[in-house]
Amino acid sequence: MDVNEKQTSRREVLRLVGRVGVLGCLASLAGMLTGRLRGGCIEAGPACKGCPDQDGCDLVTPPTVWQLDPAKCTNCGQCATDCVLAQSAVRCFHTHALCGHCKLCFGYFEPGARVLSSAAENQLCPTGAIQRRFVEDPYYAYTIEKDLCIGCSKCVHGCSMFGNGSLYLQVDHELCKNCNECSIARRCPANAFERVPVSEAYLLKGQGEEEGN
C-alpha cells in the first residue's frame, strides 16, 4: 500500500461522513416539516358521508378538536403568546354557578388593590376584559368580554389561588383554527391540551351551568 492510496482513502471517508451528516440533517428537517403538515389521526370527513357503517366504524376516529383541561392548567400565561393567531384562540371562561360574586374579587383586582373600584390601575386584566357589575351589597357579577380577552390567565391564576376557581381557560372554537399540531399544545408545560371529540368540544367546570362568558 503506497502513500497516495492512503491519502485518497481518508478523503473518501471524510466525504462519506459529511454526506451522511448532511443527509441526516435533511431527513430530520423533512421529518419535522412532515410532522407539522400531517394530521395525527384519520378523522371522519366528507368521504364518510352516506356510509351506512359510520356509526361504530373503527376505521376512522370521530372528528376531534383541541381543548384545554382546566384541571391540568397551571396558568403559566403561554396561551396568550404561543397561539398562531395574533390574538390567541384561548380565552377566559366563567362558570357563574361557581363564582362567589365577591366584592373583593382576586380575578378582577390586583393583589393588594387599595380601592375596590373599577379604575384601570386597580384591574388585574391587562386588557380590561372583565366587566364588573354591582348586584347587591356585597355581591358583584363578573363577565368576560371575549373580544378583549387574550388568554393570559392572569385572572384565572388569581381566582384559582384565592377564590373558587370559577374563571378558567378554554380554547374558543369560534376562533381556533384547529391546527393539526397546535402551537400552544406543543409547548404547554403542563400537557394540559388534548384532542376531544367535536361533540364535547369544551371541558367546562360545573357542566350544564356554563354560559360561556
Place this chain on the structure above:
Amino acid sequence: MKTRGIWIVLALVAVGVVILLSWRRGGPRVPRTYRYDVDEYLEAEKQVPLPYKESARWPLALREPRAVAVKGDGRVVVVGDRVALVLDDAGEELRRIELSDEPRCVAVADVVYVGLLDRIVVYGLDGEKQAEWESLGEQAYLTGLAILDGDIFASDYGQRVVWRFDAEGKMRGRIRSASKTDGFVFPSPTFDVAADGDGLWVINSGRRRVEQYSPEGKRGTMWGRSSMELDGFSGCCNPTHIVVMPDGRFVTTEKGLPRVKVYAADGTFAALVAGSEQLGQDAGLLDVAVDAAGRILVLDAADRSVRVFEKSVSL
C-alpha cells in the same frame, strides 16, 4: 470542489433550520404583564421570625383528610374519606372508626361528634356509634363544629347559620346573620366556629373577620381586617379555620397565601406559625386544633398529614 461547497452550504442551511424550528421549545417567554405577582407578600413572610417550629409530622392513611380535633387528654381525632382516626398524642393510630358517609368536620369531648354534609353522627371513642341526629335539610353543608358548655354548635355554610344542639341532639336554637347589611358573607365553604369562655367565635370569611356570639346568638365583639399584609386576612374568604388556645389566644388558617397565624385574645396579630414557604403554595384548606400543651396541630390535606408546631421562643 464546487460540489463540496454546495454540500457544505446545504448542510449549514439544514442545521440552521433545524435549530430554528427547535428553538421555541424552550422555557416560558411570557411577558411580565401577564404574570400574577404575589412575590412581595411571599417575601414579607420570609422577613418575620417564626416563633413556632414544626416538631413532628404524622402521616395519615387517608386519601382526603378533612378535619382534626383534640380531646383534653391529648387524643387526636382526624376525619376523612369515610373514617375517623383516633390517634394518641404522638400520632400513633389507636382506633379506626368506619363512617356511613364522607365527614366534613369533627369535635371531640367524651364522645366524637362527626359532621357529615347534612347531619351529625355521634361515636364513642371506642368506635361504637351512639346516635345519628336528624338531617338539617337538603341545603345543609356543615363546615365546622364546636362544643360550649355541653352544647354542640354546627356552622352550616349551605344555610348560613350556626345550629345549636344539646348533647342529645335536640335543636336548641340557631345563630343567623346578625345584620342584612353587615352579616355573614361566604363566597366559599369557609365557615368555621370555635368556642371558649367568652362564647362562640364564628368566622365571617367573606368579610375577613372573626365575630363573637353568645350561645343565644347575640353578636358581640369582632376582629380582623382585609389585607394582604401579615396582620390581615387576604383573599375572598379568609380565615378558613379557627381554634382557641388554652390561654385565650386564637390560631387561624388561611388559603390562597397559606398561612397559620396566632392572634392575641383581643385580635391583634401575634405571630406567623407557618407561611407559604413552610406549607407550600398548593396547600388547600387547613383545619387546625390545639392541644392542652399549646401544640398547634395543622391538618395538611395536600400532604395527608398532621403537622405539629411547637413554640420555640416565647412570644
